[in-house]
Every structure is written in C-alpha cells, then in structure tokens.
Amino acid sequence: xxxxxxxxxxxxxxxxxxxxxxxxxxxxxxxxxxxxxxxxxxxxxxxxxxxxxxxxxxxxxxxxxxxxxxxxxxxxxxxxxxxxxxxxxxxxxxxxxxxxxxxxxxxxxxxxxxxxxxxxxxxxxxxxxxxxxxxxxxxxxxxxxxxxxxxxxxxxxxxxxxxxxxxxxxxxxxxxxxxxxxxxxxxxxxxxxxxxxxxxxxxxxxxxxxxxxxxxxxxxxxxxxxxxxxxxxxxxxxxxxxxxxxxxxxxxxxxxxxxxxxxxxxxxxxxxxxxxxxxxxxxxxxxxxxxxxxxxxxxxxxxxxxxxxxxxxxxxxxxxxxxxxxxxxxxxxxxxxxxxxxxxxxxxxxxxxxxxxxxxxxxxxxxxxxxxxxxxxxxxxxxxxxxxxxxxxxxxxxxxxxxxxxxxxxxxxxxxxxxxxxxxxxxxxxxxxxxxxxxxxxxxxxxxxxxxxxxxxxxxxxxxxxxxxxxxxxxxxxxxxxxxxxxxxxxxxxxxxx
Amino acid sequence: xxxxxxxxxxxxxxxxxxxxxxxxxxxxxxxxxxxxxxxxxxxxxxxxxxxxxxxxxxxxxxxxxxxxxxxxxxxxxxxxxxxxxxxxxxxxxxxxxxxxxxxxxxxxxxxxxxxxxxxxxxxxxxxxxxxxxxxxxxxxxxxxxxxxxxxxxxxxxxxxxxxxxxxxxxxxxxxxxxxxxxxxxxxxxxxxxxxxxxxxxxxxxxxxxxxxxxxxxxxxxxxxxxxxxxxxxxxxxxxxxxxxxxxxxxxxxxxxxxxxxxxxxxxxxxxxxxxxxxxxxxxxxxxxxxxxxxxxxxxxxxxxxxxxxxxxxxxxxxxxxxxxxxxxxxxxxxxxxxxxxxxxxxxxxxxxxxxxxxxxxxxxxxxxxxxxxxxxxxxxxxxxxxxxxxxxxxxxxxxxxxxxxxxxxxxxxxxxxxxxxxxxxxxxxxxxxxxxxxxxxxxxxxxxxxxxxxxxxxxxxxxxxxxxxxxxxxxxxxxxxxxxxxxxxxxxx
Numbered sequence: 001x002x003x004x005x006x007x008x009x010x011x012x013x014x015x016x017x018x019x020x021x022x023x024x025x026x027x028x029x030x031x032x033x034x035x036x037x038x039x040x041x042x043x044x045x046x047x048x049x050x051x052x053x054x055x056x057x058x059x060x061x062x063x064x065x066x067x068x069x070x071x072x073x074x075x076x077x078x079x080x081x082x083x084x085x086x087x088x089x090x091x092x093x094x095x096x097x098x099x100x101x102x103x104x105x106x107x108x109x110x111x112x113x114x115x116x117x118x119x120x121x122x123x124x125x126x127x128x129x130x131x132x133x134x135x136x137x138x139x140x141x142x143x144x145x146x147x148x149x150x151x152x153x154x155x156x157x158x159x160x161x162x163x164x165x166x167x168x169x170x171x172x173x174x175x176x177x178x179x180x181x182x183x184x185x186x187x188x189x190x191x192x193x194x195x196x197x198x199x200x201x202x203x204x205x206x207x208x209x210x211x212x213x214x215x216x217x218x219x220x221x222x223x224x225x226x227x228x229x230x231x232x233x234x235x236x237x238x239x240x241x242x243x244x245x246x247x248x249x250x251x252x253x254x255x256x257x258x259x260x261x262x263x264x265x266x267x268x269x270x271x272x273x274x275x276x277x278x279x280x281x282x283x284x285x286x287x288x289x290x291x292x293x294x295x296x297x298x299x300x301x302x303x304x305x306x307x308x309x310x311x312x313x314x315x316x317x318x319x320x321x322x323x324x325x326x327x328x329x330x331x332x333x334x335x336x337x338x339x340x341x342x343x344x345x346x347x348x349x350x351x352x353x354x355x356x357x358x359x360x361x362x363x364x365x366x367x368x369x370x371x372x373x374x375x376x377x378x379x380x381x382x383x384x385x386x387x388x389x390x391x392x393x394x395x396x397x398x399x400x401x402x403x404x405x406x407x408x409x410x411x412x413x414x415x416x417x418x419x420x421x422x423x424x425x426x427x428x429x430x431x432x433x434x435x436x437x438x439x440x441x442x443x444x445x446x447x448x449x450x451x452x453x454x455x456x457x458x459x460x461x462x463x464x465x466x467x468x469x470x471x472x473x474x475x476x477x478x479x480x481x482x483x484x485x486x487x488x489x490x491x492x493x494x495x496x497x498x
Numbered sequence: 499x500x501x502x503x504x505x506x507x508x509x510x511x512x513x514x515x516x517x518x519x520x521x522x523x524x525x526x527x528x529x530x531x532x533x534x535x536x537x538x539x540x541x542x543x544x545x546x547x548x549x550x551x552x553x554x555x556x557x558x559x560x561x562x563x564x565x566x567x568x569x570x571x572x573x574x575x576x577x578x579x580x581x582x583x584x585x586x587x588x589x590x591x592x593x594x595x596x597x598x599x600x601x602x603x604x605x606x607x608x609x610x611x612x613x614x615x616x617x618x619x620x621x622x623x624x625x626x627x628x629x630x631x632x633x634x635x636x637x638x639x640x641x642x643x644x645x646x647x648x649x650x651x652x653x654x655x656x657x658x659x660x661x662x663x664x665x666x667x668x669x670x671x672x673x674x675x676x677x678x679x680x681x682x683x684x685x686x687x688x689x690x691x692x693x694x695x696x697x698x699x700x701x702x703x704x705x706x707x708x709x710x711x712x713x714x715x716x717x718x719x720x721x722x723x724x725x726x727x728x729x730x731x732x733x734x735x736x737x738x739x740x741x742x743x744x745x746x747x748x749x750x751x752x753x754x755x756x757x758x759x760x761x762x763x764x765x766x767x768x769x770x771x772x773x774x775x776x777x778x779x780x781x782x783x784x785x786x787x788x789x790x791x792x793x794x795x796x797x798x799x800x801x802x803x804x805x806x807x808x809x810x811x812x813x814x815x816x817x818x819x820x821x822x823x824x825x826x827x828x829x830x831x832x833x834x835x836x837x838x839x840x841x842x843x844x845x846x847x848x849x850x851x852x853x854x855x856x857x858x859x860x861x862x863x864x865x866x867x868x869x870x871x872x873x874x875x876x877x878x879x880x881x882x883x884x885x886x887x888x889x890x891x892x893x894x895x896x897x898x899x900x901x902x903x904x905x906x907x908x909x910x911x912x913x914x915x916x917x918x919x920x921x922x923x924x925x926x927x928x929x930x931x932x933x934x935x936x937x938x939x940x941x942x943x944x945x946x947x948x949x950x951x952x953x954x955x956x957x958x959x960x961x962x963x964x965x966x967x968x969x970x971x972x973x974x975x976x977x978x979x980x981x982x983x984x985x986x987x988x989x990x991x
Contacts, residue, residue: 094661100552101582269582308664310552314584327534329558331666349665365666369700 003064004029005168005199006051011059015046016399021222023059030066033200033212038219039431040403044203045080047219048170051201052077065167071197072121074166080173080203080402080429081346082153084113084145094366095347096308098146099300101269107145110137110156117160128163134185135159140295147269150342150425151177151294151457162189169193170201175208176428177342179293179457183208205431244444245382251449252419254284255336256321259420259451260305263316267300267309267475274300275475284419287452287465289483292472298455299341301472302422305453307333320419334364338413341424341455345409350398354389354408355380357397361412380415387411402429410438414445421445424455432461439463499610499638501808503709511878514677517707518880520978525690526699530557532684532691539564539597541612543576543587545656546629547603550696551585553663557695562586564593594619599688601627606914607818609633617642623681625688630715631708632914634676636811647679648689649708652698653886654894655910663697670981671698672886674706702981706883714879716805718887719915721798721873722866723895725922727756728832728904730862733927733934734942735837737858743943746843751852751943753842755859757900758852760893767889767975768864769967774853775860777954779946784962786933786941787861791869793933797925798873801918806877814917825913828920833905851945858942864966867892871971881974889971890978 006028013021020043028034038044049055051063052075065073084107108116118125132138135155140148148156154177161169174190175183187210194200194212202209216227259282267275275297282288282305292298303309304317307330317324320336338361349367352360356368359380363370372380384393387407397405406429413421423442427435439462446452446465456462464485471479503511538561540551547563555561563580567589570577580587594600594616604612610633613626620626625646633639634647641647652659654669662669671693675685686705693703719725731752738748762771772780804810817824832838853860867889874884898907908916940946966972 094664096664097661100660102548102579270578307556310555310583312584313555327558329530330556330664332558360666363666367665367667369667 002030005032005064007060007062007064009060009062011050011057011061013043013046013050013055013057015043015401019222020046024222024224026224028199028201028215031199032215033194033210034215034217035202035204035209035213036217036219036224037203037205040429040434041401042219043222044219045172045401047224048077048172048201048203051075051168051170063168066197069167069197071165071167074164075168075170076161076164076166078157078161078169078171078174080176082150082157084108084153093146093347095341095343096303098148098343099303099309099311101310109141110143110145110148111141113145113156114141114159114163118163121164123163128159131159131162131189134189135182136185136293149295149299150346151179151182154178155182155294158186158189162193165193165196165198167197168199168201170203172203173429174202174204175206177294177425177457180459182294183457187211242386244441245379245386247379247382248414248417248445249448250417252417252451254419257284258282258318258321259284259286260320261318262304265304265315265317267297267304267311267315273475278477280470280477280480282420282451282453285449285451287446287467288454289462289466289469290424290453290455290472291469292478296472297475298472299343299424302339302341302424302453302455305420306337306339306422331364335416336419337364337422338416338418338420339422339424340409340413340426341422342428344424345406345428348397348409350396350405352397353394354397354400355384355393357408358384358411358415361415383411383415403431403434406430407434414441417445418450420451420453422453425457426454427456427461435461499640501811502635502638503713503806504808505638511709514707514709515713515878516880517674517705517710518883519705520882520981521690521699521703521705523699526694526703528687528691530559530691530695532687533559533599533695534691536560536598537562537596538599538601539593540601540603541565541616542602542604543580543585544603544605546652546659547576547656548579548583549656549660550601550603550652551580552583552660553697554692554695555585556663557697559695562588562593564588564590564597566590590616590619595621597621597624599625599627599692603629606630606632606912610637610639613639613641617645620645625685626679627689627692628708630912631674631712632716632811634708635712636808637815641676641679643679644681645679646681646685646688647676647708648685648692649674649676649706649711650689650692650696650698651711652696653890659696662701666700668697668700670702670704670886670890670978671696672704672706672711674708674711676708702978704882704886710879710883713805713877714874714883714887716810716914716918717802717874717877717879718870718884718891719911720801720805720810720918720922722863722870722888723891724907724911724915724919725926726862726866727892727895727899727907728919728923729926729930730859730866731756731899731904732835732837732923733930734856734858734862735835735840737934737937738939738943739836741939741943743939744843744845745840747845747847748943749837749840750842750845750847751856752837752859753903754847754900755852755856756863756896757893758849759856759859759863760896762853763863763867763889764893765979767972767979768867768969769972771860772864772966774850775857776854776947776952777959778950778952779854779857781954781958781962782941782946783857783861783864784966786858787865787868789933790861790865790930793929794865794869794926795873797922797929798869800925801922802873802877810918810921814914817917822913825917825920828924829908829916832908832920835904838903838905854945854947856942857940857946858937861941863892868969868971875970881970882978885971885974885978889975 004027008026011024036044050057137155190210191212217224218227261281262278265278290298304312313325319333352367359372360368442463443465467483469483540547540563543563551561563585565576622644628649629651651672652669659669673689673693693699735748735752762774870888871884898910
C-alpha cells in the first residue's frame, strides 16, 4: 500500500505554553483534500504550522513526498496574515502610509517581489501570468507592496502559492478579505492545482469550497474529528450574549446632522486615479453598507472620513458639519469615530497589552500614552469582560490568536461609544459564532442611534441594521440605494455585486 | 560672516551653552494656538520637510512649500512630494512674502545660500525657523533684526516623525530661540506650538539654545554616534577575519549587532545594555571599556576643543569651498573597506548571541557614550543636552548601519556629521592599534562564556555594577527616558 502523504503519531503541541493537542494521531492519504474547521483559538493554525515544521512539537510527523512527482517536494504554509518589509528590511510601517505620496521608493514593487520569489524557488515567470490574470492582479504589477490593500496582499500570497505548487499546500484562511468573484476564481485555481497533484489542507470555516475537497475535519477540545460536508456549515453551539454595558446604551450626541459629505472627490497617485468624482452624503444615524471588489477604493474612501488621507485637503469634503481643512486637526475628527479595518489591525502596536489596546480607543492612539481617569478605566474593564477577555487583559496583544486580537480591537473601536462606527471587514478572523455575536452587538448599538459604515464581502455575515448601500467599482460610485428587506434578512436581497 | 560663538564674551558663551530645560507637559496646554491662522511656508520637501509638513497640516495649521524655480520647473522629487500630497507649492517670490513662519528644512550646506536668498523676501516681523543651528552659530549668519529666529529639531529621522505622530505619539524634540533675534518675545510660544504641531510635546521637549545645540550635536555625531561606531565596526570585522571567523558571519554580526545591542541601550541605558551580558562578560566589558576610555580621552577632548574654538567648522568649510575634496575621498575609502564589501551571511544569529559573541562592541559603546557625555559636560554643556546627543541618538544611527552598513549611515547623516566622522575614525584607529592586538575571538566572534565556569568575585561584581549605575548619564537618562518609553522599536535584525 502507498504510504500516506502525512502521518501523525502521538503529537503533542503547545500554544503559549498551553497544551492544545495531546497524543493526536491522523493520516492524510494520497489524493485526499482536506478542510479543517474549528472555533477561534481551537489550535488550527498551530497544528498547520507543526506540519510545516514552523513550531516545536513532541511526537511524530512524517511526510512522504512522491519522489516521482514533478511538483516540488515541499510543504508550504500560507499564513492568514501577510508579511512584507521595506527595501532596507524594516517592517516599521503605519497604516496611513499607503495614502501618502512619497518619491523615495520604500518597498518593492509586486513585479520585483514576484521576480525575487520566482528566482528563489526556481519558477518560470510565464507560469505566473495566467494566475495573475485569473485573480485580476495583473494590473498591480507595478504597484509597490505598501500600496496594496489587505485583499490585494492576500491575493499576492495566493498567487505565490499557486505558482509554486508544492506537494502539500496548507492555507490558513484562504478567503479572508477576498471579494466574491475572487473567491470563486480561487476555488477554480485550487481545483486545477489539485488536478496537477497538489494536496490541500485549507483552514477555514467557510462553506464555499473548491470541488476537490473530499474530507472535512473539525478541531474541538484538542481532538480532530472527521465530519461530513454538511456539518461544516452548521452554526456552533450558542452562548447567550450578555447584557451590554450601560455606558454603551447612551445615545450619541451629534454636533451636526451631517456626518460626511463628499462633492466630486478625486484621489490619485501620479497617473493612477483611485477615486473618481465621488459624491456621497452620510447623515447622522444612517447605517450604510459599503461594497465593491478588492481594490475598488473602499479603504481609501473611508480614510477620507477618518482624517487619514493627505489629499483630503484639496477636495470638497465636509466632516461632522465642517469643511475639511478649516483649522481642525485629525484628532478633532477622530474623536467622533471608532474605526477598525484589516490594515488598522495589521499595523497596530502589538507590544501593547489587551487592556492598553482597548483603553487607547478613548484617545484614538495606537498604543496607550496617557493615564485613564477612574470612570474610563472601569469602562475598559467592563467592556473587556463583555467580550470575554478578562483573563487575557494583561497579556500582550501579540501573544493572542488573530481571532482574539480582532476581538480586542473591536472592543477598542466601540469603547468611547462614538457617533460614527467605521467597520471595514470587522469580523475577519472570527469564527461564525463570534461574527454573529458582533453583528448582534452592532445592531444593538444602532438602535441607540449610532451611525455605521460597514464593509463586508460576505453577504451572509452582515448585521441586519444596514439600510443603505453604496457600491464602488474602479474608484467610482456604481450605485447608491436603499437596502430592501425581506424575511428580515439583508442578504436575501443583495445580488452578488462583487 | 564670522563665527557667532567666538564673538561672545565668556559670560555669554557659558550662559548660552547652559540653556537646557526639560519642559513639563503643562507648558504645552496652549496647543498650536500661537500658530493658528498663520501661514507656515516650508523651504525644501525632503524627508524632514514632507513629514513635518504633513504633521503640521494634520494639526490644523496652514502649510505650503516653497522650492527653487528649477525644482518646480524640473518637477523634481521635492516638487512631486509636495504637490501629490495636495500641498500648495510656489517659488520663493510667490510664497515667501506671504509667510508668517518660514521653516528652513534644507540641508546644512545650503543654508547660507538659501537664507541669503529668502531674507530680502520675508515680510516684516516674520519668523524664520531652523532645525539645526550651524548656519547661525558657526557661519555667523546675521538675520534681519525684525525677524524672530527659532529652532525646532525633532531628534529622529523624518519617517519616524510621521509614524509616531499618526499613532498619536511623537518624537523627542529640541527647541530654541536665538537671543539676538526675538524682537517681540514671541519666539518661545511659536517654537512650543510648532513642537505640538509635530507631536513632539508627547515624547518630551528640551528647551535649548542655538549654541548648545550646535556644540553638542557636532560633538555627539563626530565621536560616539558616527565616528566610534564606524571605527568599532571596522576594527571588529577585521579582527574576526584575522582570526579566521567566517566572513559572512562576521559581516552579519557587525552589521546587525550594533542595532540589537543599542536597543537595550535605548530602553534602559548603559545599565540595561551591560546587564544583557553574563557576569564574567560584564566585568570584562567594563574593564576593557575603562581601558579604551583612557586611550581615547585625548581624542574626544580634541574634538570638543576644536568644536568649541570653531577650528572644526573652519576646516570643514574650507573643504566645502574646495568642492568637498576630502569628504568625497574619505567617503570613497569607506566604501572600499572589507566590511563594506562582504555581504552578510545567511546565518541565523539569535538576539542573545549578538551580545554574547560581540562583547567588544558592548564595551566600545559604553566607552564612547560615557566619554562623549563626560567630555561635553566638562566643556559646559548641560547633562540633558549631552544625553540627547550621545546615548539617545546612538540606537538611531545603529539602525542605519543595520540597514546598509557604514555607507548607508554616512549617506543618511548630514555632510557635516559625515565629515566629522571620518576625521575621528582616521585618528582613532591608530590610537587603538595596540589595544586591538590583545583582543581575541572570545570578545568578538565567539561566545565569551564558552569554556568559562561563569563564576565571579562578589565584591568585584558589586563595584562594577555600582560604577555603571551611578554614572551621571544613567541618572539623567532615567528621567528623560521615562517621557519616551512609548516609542516603538525600529527593528531590522
């Protein structure tokens, strides 16, 4: 009999000194394509890293490559988080940096990065072209890494993996940040890779998967249990949501009925125009859904509202009733807003503790530089308890799983009960139950009159309070409309626009 | 023009050298008000120019850029930097007459030409701001009497000035008002508001003078910051090659070692840096750094004396007039050293290994920091000023070495610093020749603790710790560092 591709015997694995797997045994036979699911913090990522030899473990992990295969005898693990450094090797970026035009080129271009990767792994450049085209990435070849959006960074990781085609490809959260069309394309590309002999382990809780997937497993309490295709989509056991803290029940006090107004707003970097003639008005108390494919300009649009874009000053833009550039500081603007986005998370100061991170939301700073008055520090404690993070409150943010880090930053986003919540893919990295909980919380905050702008690529994972939507395509407003509600479900009516 | 400092009577020399006050955060309660509604015009749009301008505008101030006609017509990088970020850009003739505050962020060497060109265009009672005092103090530039002259100098590269601001913090900043040019007494209020506009007030502001800034800045950059790091790096690398250590390993250890070692310095001073060594290694590092201090003291004193007397700036300006002949020759020579030409090997060096295998550099840095600090203080510079120009800046310069070795360091620092660095390096290497003959690979290249039993004499360890911890640079540093603990680590290694 053929030996299995992967064989595990009595595996013991720790994460942050806590045993997550105890005497695990498992095998992946030739031709099997797996999906691993499990709640956030269940150990999925740690297990995958062990397969790729990236973490220490006790026990046995045996990988039997096919020596006759043309594919590289490699295990490639694609992290859910992208990494890049500047030309000088420093990864000391800040999240507004991509909006600032600077002639001194700081990071590599996509092309140079791919050339480097190709050379390192002995790959033919001709082979990457069709992948770039399929993922609609070809037009970004001359962009610098710092200029890419989070969805585009995810695509770059996937492009590299599909180009390399290792014998065992493990992808942690392959769909995070991708728009619907790109997710479809990715599945087709993964199916092709499987047909060429690649074996997959996808770590995902999603149910739109490549057709080739033929095995499913769930990780629960340190055990790996094979399940059926249907079970993966089922909601996990449900804990009741606690009562939200009193201080978040207060209605926000608006200084103006007009939250944001844009008149013919244009943003470009050199020749490249990223926003074209945007006209949009957000009134106090409105709940907006912002949609558009990866790279359509969503984050740039939001950066204008959050005071993060240097080009705001030459555009006709009103924020909280005042024309932009009329003597206000960016801190005056930010004090009205709670913002989270994938980039914001990526660039956040991971040397802060959980408590400091949440508290910094009061001052809109990345890291805490001030002493909190007593009432505010009580509120931080309360909100941390509400999010179930009390036992982690003194831990460094960087020591938590990405899902937990995200929860911390969500708490930071709402801590000051702001007038405007900007939620740009807030639930990335959360499991279904956490997502449902957070969206319920957003709905609750909305009933108190908070204004919301929400970005989400998953139609099935949106809060129900959203009532209007704006759709961007290639930097232009494609549509502004009311969301029709039927069966109390938003998603029933949202066609697949991206 | 003659050297301004040398025109002063001794009393006034001491008076200006002694301006040094670490400002309380309550001093900044007025925010940017002193500059609100005023027109800020920045000359130059390089890294400092662009990033300071972005911060000032994001603090609600009115900022535009003025560039030379050729830069605008040629659509040079400075023009692109400013226009693509939606700043108004105009020629000197267009914008300078409108400026309430004119901010000069051009390189040192251009100051005389720039200031001579802009001064006739400035409106009456306007303010001229510098970020370095060389032009005023060493070149003796005379500014029209109605004009207020201030200095605001963030003590970090431009990119950090921006990065720290947008995260809600700032970088330590030095401010000053030129006593000869403060006709309305508004200089200090404006300098404070400027520091708030760039976020500096959150990380600590030191009130200094043009004189104190220049004399301490020149001393720091020539000796510990650039000069000694260059000398130490080259000697260490050459020693390892001589003793048969793998060249790739040696190159990596030297390139990244200073950064890793000085990160400890940044967070906890000499004490923290020395505490990263084992007890025997610490005692050894202490002993050889004492020896190095004795060897190098006359050289440090000579540099300080030449800076105070104006001899240094005089010779350097002669080289400027001679098309930078010496500077360019020395720069080319640095590019040719074996260390520069050996690429860092593809070896993994753990953070602790940088300390254990590079004890010599720890000793170099202790000797250099303490010596520079002591020499400055003996020359009448206040301890706080001396701290900023020695210990505080060492990790920042070390970071540029990690990026691209010495050539990169010398490219990033000012030409003034680079010139002084070469002067020091050339004099220092021969001084240390005998000392280096005794150095073996346990101090550089191999783990100092290998084959030793780790035991030390109690009394000796206590004495060494005491000497390290009670040094004045540690006492001053503890207070100043408290204000900037929140600064992020810049890491490449």
